[in-house]
Amino acid sequence: MRLLEFYNSFPTEESCKKDFKLMREKVGITCKVCGGCAHYWLKSKEMYQCKLNSCRFRTSLKSGTVMENSKLSFHIWYKAMHLITATKNNISAVEVQRQLGIKNYEPVFEMLNKLRLIMGKRDEQYTLDGIVEFDEGFFSNSEILKENEFTNQKEELKRGKGSQKKSAIAVLHSTSKVELNLKSKSKHKSDRKPKFLKMYQLAFVNSKEISQTIKKSISKKAELITDKAKYYNDLQDKVTKHTPYDSKKVNILKVLPWVHKAISNIKGTLWNIYKGVSNDYMQNYLSEYCFKYNRRSFGVNVFNRLVLASALYQWN
Numbered sequence: 001m002r003l004l005e006f007y008n009s010f011p012t013e014e015s016c017k018k019d020f021k022l023m024r025e026k027v028g029i030t031c032k033v034c035g036g037c038a039h040y041w042l043k044s045k046e047m048y049q050c051k052l053n054s055c056r057f058r059t060s061l062k063s064g065t066v067m068e069n070s071k072l073s074f075h076i077w078y079k080a081m082h083l084i085t086a087t088k089n090n091i092s093a094v095e096v097q098r099q100l101g102i103k104n105y106e107p108v109f110e111m112l113n114k115l116r117l118i119m120g121k122r123d124e125q126y127t128l129d130g131i132v133e134f135d136e137g138f139f140s141n142s143e144i145l146k147e148n149e150f151t152n153q154k155e156e157l158k159r160g161k162g163s164q165k166k167s168a169i170a171v172l173h174s175t176s177k178v179e180l181n182l183k184s185k186s187k188h189k190s191d192r193k194p195k196f197l198k199m200y201q202l203a204f205v206n207s208k209e210i211s212q213t214i215k216k217s218i219s220k221k222a223e224l225i226t227d228k229a230k231y232y233n234d235l236q237d238k239v240t241k242h243t244p245y246d247s248k249k250v251n252i253l254k255v256l257p258w259v260h261k262a263i264s265n266i267k268g269t270l271w272n273i274y275k276g277v278s279n280d281y282m283q284n285y286l287s288e289y290c291f292k293y294n295r296r297s298f299g300v301n302v303f304n305r306l307v308l309a310s311a312l313y314q315w316n
């Protein structure tokens with residue numbers, strides 16, 4: 001949503017509350033006690049009441065959503081969601097705090113992490129199909145490795161060196177075939193165009209963890225492309241076709257172009273915006289990046305998608 005449009009649509013707390021109520025009713029309210037979906041709106045109390053006579057449990061507008069237990073106003077949540085979705089890049093809590101003029105950092109940091117978490121939950125609803133590139137990116141805990149260090153660091157980690165200091169991210173990028181236009185002046189002469197992206201923080205880099213990540217992220221109908229690391233030996237039954245390329249024989253950056261572009265971009269983002277991130281919050285930053293990347297063609301509608309997700313998913 002564009003800035004002017006946002007301020008025209010949501011000038012007050014009341015306007016945000018009204019919109020959020022509509023969104024909640026669109027996705028449905030579920031009673032915490034009996035699980036029923038039929039509710040009355042009690043205007044004087046600003047609460048939903050369960051229609052079941054033996055229950056009558058009341059649900060506030062924020063309860064059961066990402067805003068549950070939050071003391072921040074609807075207007076603050078809406079402004080934060082606008083700031084998150086207004087630009088292509090991730091945004092730091094410090095910047096949101098500065099833009100919104102909020103005194104304390106902690107509630108802003110908490111709000112942003114809750115929003116990032118529901119962005120991850122939203123994307124978990126989808127599996128990747130088509131031709132899927134897979135690789136891992138490696139990050140040190142406090143700094144992002146420079147791009148030219150990437151290959152050596154990966155080899156070291158695969159040999160089991162230095163793994164305590166680094167965290168690994170599984171990166172999956174779905175693509176679809178396109179006619180290669182040889183006359184095109186585009187830098188990327190790939191015969192595949194990028195579709196959707198998933199990134200997961202890995203607890204360990206081993207066959208079991210990689211196999212589970214592939215299973216939860218990719219459709220069985222998909223085709224998988226990887227390098228020839230030993231962790232990828234038993235992936236055949238997870239997809240229609242698995243093609244491992246030997247990095248000693250082919251230029252792996254050309255075989256897996258989109259996954260490497262994504263790794264390079266997320267490193268840049270994490271370093272430029274956050275100056276490095278701790279392991280505890282890494283997954284949330286990755287989820288924010290993927291949510292926005294996967295909706296890059298939605299234009300101004302990304303804001304509405306985030307409001308929808310915030311009404312759908314509970315924080316805990």
Ligand SMILES: [Zn+2]
Nearest residue numbers: 031034050055
């Ligand atoms: Zn009930």
